[in-house]
Amino acid sequence: MKEDMLDDLVKSTLMMEGGYKVLTQEEIKSVFKEGYSKGSINSGISFFNALK
Structure with missing residues (x-):
């Protein structure tokens, strides 16, 4: 995954x-970055890419 x-x-x-708490966009981005670095977002991204 790339930054953009x-x-x-x-x-x-x-x-x-x-x-x-309402998260800011920067906080949401931080959550996604942390999840990606742990590998937990990869499976979700693969799922959504499969839907295309």
Whole structure:
């Protein structure tokens, strides 16, 4: 995954208010980066790519 792909992923993330905390786009990007570095996002990305 490339950095610009993360930006697109963050832009397409639905941010809902009213929960414990509303995350900023930068915080969401940080969550995705951490998940990607641990390999947990790869399976989700593979799933979505298979849908194309």
